[in-house]
Amino acid sequence: MTLIDRCKKEVPKKVHKAVEDEPIPAKKLAKMIKKGRAVIPNNPIHDPDPKPIGEGLKVKINVNIGTSKDLHDVEKEMEKLKVAEDYGSDAVMDLSTGGDIDKVRRDVIEKTTLPVGTVPIYQCGLTKARESSIVEMTSDEIFNSIRKHAEDGVDFVTVHCGVTQDVLESLKESGRLTDIVSRGGSFLAAWILHNQEENPLYAEFDYLLEIAREYDLTLSLGDGLRPGSIADATDRPQIQELITLGELVKRSREEGVQAMVEGPGHVPLDQVETNVKIQKELCQGAPFYVLGPLVTDFAPGYDHISGAIGGALAAYHGADFLCYVTPAEHLGLPDVEDVREGVVASKIAAHAADVARGIDKDIDWNISKARKNLDWKNMFEKVVDPEKAKRLREEKNIKDPEDDACSMCGDVCAIKMVDEYFG
Amino acid sequence: MTLIDRCKKEVPKKVHKAVEDEPIPAKKLAKMIKKGRAVIPNNPIHDPDPKPIGEGLKVKINVNIGTSKDLHDVEKEMEKLKVAEDYGSDAVMDLSTGGDIDKVRRDVIEKTTLPVGTVPIYQCGLTKARESSIVEMTSDEIFNSIRKHAEDGVDFVTVHCGVTQDVLESLKESGRLTDIVSRGGSFLAAWILHNQEENPLYAEFDYLLEIAREYDLTLSLGDGLRPGSIADATDRPQIQELITLGELVKRSREEGVQAMVEGPGHVPLDQVETNVKIQKELCQGAPFYVLGPLVTDFAPGYDHISGAIGGALAAYHGADFLCYVTPAEHLGLPDVEDVREGVVASKIAAHAADVARGIDKDIDWNISKARKNLDWKNMFEKVVDPEKAKRLREEKNIKDPEDDACSMCGDVCAIKMVDEYFG
Numbered sequence: 001m002t003l004i005d006r007c008k009k010e011v012p013k014k015v016h017k018a019v020e021d022e023p024i025p026a027k028k029l030a031k032m033i034k035k036g037r038a039v040i041p042n043n044p045i046h047d048p049d050p051k052p053i054g055e056g057l058k059v060k061i062n063v064n065i066g067t068s069k070d071l072h073d074v075e076k077e078m079e080k081l082k083v084a085e086d087y088g089s090d091a092v093m094d095l096s097t098g099g100d101i102d103k104v105r106r107d108v109i110e111k112t113t114l115p116v117g118t119v120p121i122y123q124c125g126l127t128k129a130r131e132s133s134i135v136e137m138t139s140d141e142i143f144n145s146i147r148k149h150a151e152d153g154v155d156f157v158t159v160h161c162g163v164t165q166d167v168l169e170s171l172k173e174s175g176r177l178t179d180i181v182s183r184g185g186s187f188l189a190a191w192i193l194h195n196q197e198e199n200p201l202y203a204e205f206d207y208l209l210e211i212a213r214e215y216d217l218t219l220s221l222g223d224g225l226r227p228g229s230i231a232d233a234t235d236r237p238q239i240q241e242l243i244t245l246g247e248l249v250k251r252s253r254e255e256g257v258q259a260m261v262e263g264p265g266h267v268p269l270d271q272v273e274t275n276v277k278i279q280k281e282l283c284q285g286a287p288f289y290v291l292g293p294l295v296t297d298f299a300p301g302y303d304h305i306s307g308a309i310g311g312a313l314a315a316y317h318g319a320d321f322l323c324y325v326t327p328a329e330h331l332g333l334p335d336v337e338d339v340r341e342g343v344v345a346s347k348i349a350a351h352a353a354d355v356a357r358g359i360d361k362d363i364d365w366n367i368s369k370a371r372k373n374l375d376w377k378n379m380f381e382k383v384v385d386p387e388k389a390k391r392l393r394e395e396k397n398i399k400d401p402e403d404d405a406c407s408m409c410g411d412v413c414a415i416k417m418v419d420e421y422f423g
Numbered sequence: 424m425t426l427i428d429r430c431k432k433e434v435p436k437k438v439h440k441a442v443e444d445e446p447i448p449a450k451k452l453a454k455m456i457k458k459g460r461a462v463i464p465n466n467p468i469h470d471p472d473p474k475p476i477g478e479g480l481k482v483k484i485n486v487n488i489g490t491s492k493d494l495h496d497v498e499k500e501m502e503k504l505k506v507a508e509d510y511g512s513d514a515v516m517d518l519s520t521g522g523d524i525d526k527v528r529r530d531v532i533e534k535t536t537l538p539v540g541t542v543p544i545y546q547c548g549l550t551k552a553r554e555s556s557i558v559e560m561t562s563d564e565i566f567n568s569i570r571k572h573a574e575d576g577v578d579f580v581t582v583h584c585g586v587t588q589d590v591l592e593s594l595k596e597s598g599r600l601t602d603i604v605s606r607g608g609s610f611l612a613a614w615i616l617h618n619q620e621e622n623p624l625y626a627e628f629d630y631l632l633e634i635a636r637e638y639d640l641t642l643s644l645g646d647g648l649r650p651g652s653i654a655d656a657t658d659r660p661q662i663q664e665l666i667t668l669g670e671l672v673k674r675s676r677e678e679g680v681q682a683m684v685e686g687p688g689h690v691p692l693d694q695v696e697t698n699v700k701i702q703k704e705l706c707q708g709a710p711f712y713v714l715g716p717l718v719t720d721f722a723p724g725y726d727h728i729s730g731a732i733g734g735a736l737a738a739y740h741g742a743d744f745l746c747y748v749t750p751a752e753h754l755g756l757p758d759v760e761d762v763r764e765g766v767v768a769s770k771i772a773a774h775a776a777d778v779a780r781g782i783d784k785d786i787d788w789n790i791s792k793a794r795k796n797l798d799w800k801n802m803f804e805k806v807v808d809p810e811k812a813k814r815l816r817e818e819k820n821i822k823d824p825e826d827d828a829c830s831m832c833g834d835v836c837a838i839k840m841v842d843e844y845f846g
Contacts, residue, residue: 125835178794181837189841228791231784300802331819333831348729351721356694364720371601384721392723406753411492412545412606418609418612
């Protein structure tokens with residue numbers, strides 16, 4: 001029985017545990033899971049801490065880690081995992097494409113209590129590419145790679161089922177600036193165009209559902225056609241793929257398989273709300289997992305900021321799950337420090353959206369109360385990165401670290417001055 | 424004759440020059456200036472490059488620099504100024520409160536072609552505080568400090584004219600969490616409460632307008648009651664002060680004095696649009712100069728990100744001028760590196776808002792075109808921080824810096840793969 005099946009009969013223990021820190025009760029969450037409007041990625045083989053994602057819940061964030069061909073130090077990836085956990089990520093995806101891919105994935109699953117996601121087509125395609133060519137992958141190989149990840153305990157997988165022959169036709173005609181920027185999407189597009197056959201993940205979606213049911217694997221329906229530039233946002237190929245994903249959400253629900261939908265990408269500020277609303281409509285309220293979105297193309301080196309702007313706004317309008325972006329995006333593989341910058345930026349975006357939706361406002365209230373009291377110790381306890389905040393305060397206030405004001409205003413601190421009269 | 428006076432008769436040369444890189448023609452800008460819906464801070468003694476701020480124009484950003492009691496190295500401030508200029512700030516405010524305040528201000532004005540702003544009450548209050556007490560300032564001293572700055576060539580001054588006896592009564596009753604966080608606001612509040620007299624900047628606003636006319640000084644009507652925490656956003660003291668500022672905007676226009684209005688502060692995402700709309704209504708479309716706004720209180724050490732989120736959204740909804748925020752905000756005086764981080768974050772916010780309003784989209788298009796072509800050289804030319812982007816690419820791609828892909832995907836670069844088929 002999958003979690004959806006169980007929610008149809010009762011409120012499972014896992015659901016009770018999942019709402020401990022959420023603004024909705026267990027019964028409501030169970031109902032949302034049953035309807036497919038919320039998911040808890042949880043493969044019983046791994047059985048991570050339940051992190052519910054969806055309508056009315058706190059916004060969740062994901063950190064991508066993983067090796068590449070040139071950089072495949074397993075220990076480094078474990079350090080990244082630690083940083084993701086320490087700064088409050090709600091999930092981690094292992095996107096390894098280099099070195100011993102199996103080992104990294106298995107180590108990540110063993111070490112973390114966070115739900116773990118992967119993109120099985122990476123490993124499948126790469127193995128084939130190194131033997132012959134990606135276009136030589138067989139349908140069996142594609143499905144077997146998914147099964148292998150599920151057997152290892154992976155909780156959710158990105159599957160680019162919406163990259164179909166039709167949508168590629170639409171892409172050809174669209175005059176897009178940056179055709180396909182999704183790596184998994186590009187593998188399948190190459191495969192489809194070379195073989196002149198339909199995407200197996202679409203053509204044999206029922207078989208994918210069988211595997212997913214067997215392991216209670218959550219499907220993250222990938223957006224292979226996501227816009228890779230502001231110019232391409234909300235265009236026909238993107239929306240056409242989204243329509244297909246909406247159909248697949250419906251079929252997943254019918255089989256008791258949890259599904260969420262991945263989204264852009266690069267989206268200008270004026271189209272962020274529209275992107276969320278159209279996903280929620282076309283996909284019948286399925287959880288929306290957005291990659292950023294980046295609100296401009298002009299900030300490589302700072303795409304975590306560009307992504308925090310888009311992510312905060314998307315989440316405020318109803319996106320449920322934010323994939324972090326690091327300063328290394330578009331430039332190279334992120335290192336440990338990039339991961340830290342990325343997860344903090346994403347956490348700020350998620351929390352800002354929560355606060356705007358009336359959730360966790362007490363966190364801000366308590367910080368500001370402590371700030372007003374010039375009670376630095378208590379203030380630092382609740383902030384997104386206590387260590388950095390403390391370090392900056394120490395570095396920037398060399399004269400007298402015991403002084404209760406700060407070096408920005410020193411003896412003309414507004415708070416101190418007003419307190420004399422209002423206190 | 425002030426710029427407003429001149430715009431009533433013709434389209435001044437300065438206005439023609441100001442629109443060179445703007446989406447509106449000179450005639451329209453002159454009309455907007457005449458109506459008070461746009462300003463060009465320009466004291467003829469300094470005569471900086473014209474940077475028009477207001478409706479329909481590109482979003483502008485401001486960088487604050489300046490010494491404090493503990494840190495007052497003039498050279499460091501000149502370095503900060505250089506960074507502000509290099510990364511595209513449109514204005515700089517010298518908020519010095521330590522060391523030789525006159526020298527810093529004069530050096531800044533001499534060195535930069537950007538419009539320069541100050542908050543004269545800082546120097547006035549501090550001088551008095553060190554002699555006796557801030558509450559001993561005389562009305563003459565307050566106005567003379569403004570005149571002195573104007574004589575030095577300052578282009579715009581923040582004047583906290585809206586901190587009135589009435590608004591302080593309202594504040595006392597409001598149960599605010601973080602009373603007053605504006606430094607200038609706190610000086611005047613202390614003065615009013617101690618002396619039981621009206622704020623001279625309000626009571627003698629006509630005299631302020633006389634000085635402003637004389638030097639064609641742009642008034643930046645300060646928000647002494649801006650919310651200093653999410654909990655206080657959009658509360659009665661803030662809005663009551665804004666109503667007063669709206670009246671003062673009207674009186675400024677009648678005297679041919681350019682005026683803009685400063686705004687929050689700390690504002691949750693759900694109230695950002697409201698804050699812009701209400702300012703535009705109450706202040707009859709006067710340019711809105713927002714300080715951030717920060718969308719959460721929980722990110723000290725990363726308030727440049729919190730401010731970029733709020734700033735982008737505010738600007739998209741009509742805020743005209745973004746005051747940058749640095750990672751040092753709430754913790755200490757920013758150093759040169761903090762200034763760089765702050766100005767870049769603010770630039771990203773401003774540009775994202777411009778792109779969403781249909782302005783400068785070609786910048787993103789060209790970057791993405793170069794990205795699609797894996798033409799790193801051209802891509803780097805147009806980005807917000809070419810140096811950092813180049814450095815990250817070099818650092819993260821150790822194997823073969825001539826390779827046209829990057830270490831994130833290496834030989835499975837989506838762009839390369841799709842190009843083979845879509846070419």
